[in-house]
Amino acid sequence: MLKLKYYTLNKDEKKKLKEKFYNTEIGKSLKTRLNRLFILGISGLLFSLYLFIFHSNYWDIYTGVLLIIASLVFIIGSFKIRINKLNEFLVKDKK
Numbered sequence: 001m002l003k004l005k006y007y008t009l010n011k012d013e014k015k016k017l018k019e020k021f022y023n024t025e026i027g028k029s030l031k032t033r034l035n036r037l038f039i040l041g042i043s044g045l046l047f048s049l050y051l052f053i054f055h056s057n058y059w060d061i062y063t064g065v066l067l068i069i070a071s072l073v074f075i076i077g078s079f080k081i082r083i084n085k086l087n088e089f090l091v092k093d094k095k
Contacts, residue, residue: 005087006083006090009090017086017090020093021089027085030082034082037077041071041072041074042075044067045071045075048064048065048068048071049064
């Protein structure tokens with residue numbers, strides 16, 4: 001397991017690392033995929049709120065709860081993957 005050196009960086013170093021990583025081919029494709037995953041999570045949260053507000057039967061509420069759980073997994077997962085990939089790039093770049 002890699003140590004998370006990303007958390008020890010200050011704000012300017014994190015910004016430089018992100019710019020350097022997103023200029024690589026892997027970084028560009030990963031950024032678009034993770035942004036898409038984040039947008040799917042936000043849209044899922046919004047749709048589940050719509051289900052809670054405007055529909056009151058049990059199946060819609062059950063679907064809304066499952067959708068909230070899946071959306072939160074998408075959002076949290078996108079951030080965790082982003083940080084892990086940035087950390088891997090930082091460790092490889094230092095060697």
